[in-house]
Amino acid sequence: MAGNITFTMIKPCAVKNGHIGDILSMINHAGFKIVAMQMTKLTEEKASQFYEVHKGKPFFKGFVAFMSSGPIVAIILQKENAVEDYRKLIGATDPANAAPGTVRKLYGLSMQENSVHGSDSDETAQWESAFFFGEIDRFFY
Numbered sequence: 001m002a003g004n005i006t007f008t009m010i011k012p013c014a015v016k017n018g019h020i021g022d023i024l025s026m027i028n029h030a031g032f033k034i035v036a037m038q039m040t041k042l043t044e045e046k047a048s049q050f051y052e053v054h055k056g057k058p059f060f061k062g063f064v065a066f067m068s069s070g071p072i073v074a075i076i077l078q079k080e081n082a083v084e085d086y087r088k089l090i091g092a093t094d095p096a097n098a099a100p101g102t103v104r105k106l107y108g109l110s111m112q113e114n115s116v117h118g119s120d121s122d123e124t125a126q127w128e129s130a131f132f133f134g135e136i137d138r139f140f141y
Helices: 014-017 020-029 044-050 058-069 082-090 103-107 122-132
Strands: 005-010 035-042 071-078 116-118
Touching: 005 020, 005 082, 005 122, 014 020, 014 058, 014 071, 020 035, 020 071, 020 103, 035 122, 044 058, 044 122, 071 082, 071 122, 082 103, 082 116, 082 122, 103 116
Parallel strands: none
Antiparallel strands: 005 071, 005 116, 035 071
16 A cells, blocks of 8 residues: 555654544545554654664664653554645654644644654555554555
């Protein structure tokens, strides 16, 4: 299903601030279907594995600590052109630079606490989805 799925994670800050429902509503209204979803808490080890691509960067340790600081909501989304359409919905990584009406503009607090993660490519979406969900946990429409 490459090209038709993307992965997102509602980050601890958005969960803590009560924005799960608002973000899910935006996802739904944008035409995405939820294929798999779970609320969980990342350990520092799991957060390090998930964000391994950033290992060695100055922000890595702090980001891992943040991502393991509270519950997250992991979600696989389905839609034609999923990755690109979702990136438009969530906006720029820095909420200050995100377009009005995007998820990060509405609910992001900073570069790190920008409310959601979104896959940056079809390949990454496949890997990130498999990190959280087995095939049996996915329900395609």
